[in-house]
Amino acid sequence: MGDAGKPRQVRDYSATDEAQWIRCRVLAFLDTSYFDDVLTRKPARDGDLQIVAVVDGTTAGLLDARMDGVESTIETVAVHPDHRRCGIGRTLMQRIYPRLQSRGADQVHAWTRDDRAALNWYRALGFEETMRYLHVYASSADEAVGAFGMRTDLRPRGGFFHAWAEHEGALRAEFERVHSCRRFSKHL
Ligand SMILES: CC(C)(COP(=O)(O)OP(=O)(O)OC[C@H]1O[C@@H](n2cnc3c(N)ncnc32)[C@H](O)[C@@H]1OP(=O)(O)O)[C@@H](O)C(=O)NCCC(=O)NCCS
Numbered sequence: 001m002g003d004a005g006k007p008r009q010v011r012d013y014s015a016t017d018e019a020q021w022i023r024c025r026v027l028a029f030l031d032t033s034y035f036d037d038v039l040t041r042k043p044a045r046d047g048d049l050q051i052v053a054v055v056d057g058t059t060a061g062l063l064d065a066r067m068d069g070v071e072s073t074i075e076t077v078a079v080h081p082d083h084r085r086c087g088i089g090r091t092l093m094q095r096i097y098p099r100l101q102s103r104g105a106d107q108v109h110a111w112t113r114d115d116r117a118a119l120n121w122y123r124a125l126g127f128e129e130t131m132r133y134l135h136v137y138a139s140s141a142d143e144a145v146g147a148f149g150m151r152t153d154l155r156p157r158g159g160f161f162h163a164w165a166e167h168e169g170a171l172r173a174e175f176e177r178v179h180s181c182r183r184f185s186k187h188l
Contacts, residue, residue, distance in 0.1 A: 009054045012052075020058060020059035026038055030081070031081070049096060059080070061078065063076065070107065074109070106187065113179040114179055136177070137176075
């Protein structure tokens with residue numbers, strides 16, 4: 001934090017950024033509902049737009065975006081916790097919009113869960129929620145048996161499920177970890 005005045009470079013991702021990209025992403029998500037969505041290698045995203053923000057020689061933010069016809073989706077956007085709220089996330093988005101438009105996109109989507117900071121950030125950038133479903137985790141043996149049923153050969157210890165939002169009340173009563181997964185959208 002507090003680096004708003006420091007020079008920052010926004011440029012295309014290159015393969016030599018991978019270690020810092022991984023570190024920035026994992027630290028960015030550590031205090032969010034995506035804390036356990038850990039990658040150890042950057043997924044190959046041929047054809048995607050991939051940019052990074054660099055402050056003092058270190059990756060401070062990253063954004064990957066995918067084209068899908070006239071629509072586009074932010075695959076990943078994350079800002080290192082030491083650099084939050086300095087405008088890096090906003091700058092990354094503003095840099096990507098014209099590049100998506102030049103490829104024919106008239107809309108951009110992004111998926112997120114229920115972290116207050118992320119929800120406020122998308123709304124501050126002019127996104128509106130356009131779809132919602134549930135991410136449900138079975139986090140204990142009891143929850144997993146409840147979800148999968150009892151078998152004689154396998155003892156489930158956990159699980160991850162998608163569910164429709166209409167089941168939210170019942171699923172929240174049964175499972176401790178349930179996230180609303182929201183799609184935010186913006187016209188370009
Ligand atoms: C969400 C995230 C990308 C925002 O990036 P950022 O660089 O910290 O945010 P910005 O400086 O661009 O914020 C722009 C505006 O968004 C809003 N905003 C950002 N963070 C906010 C917060 N924690 N609480 C309330 N509003 C917030 C504010 O209106 C802010 O403008 P202001 O600082 O002038 O008031 C970043 O905090 C992050 O990486 N979080 C963890 C990972 C994540 O949630 N990724 C996105 C969803 S999957």
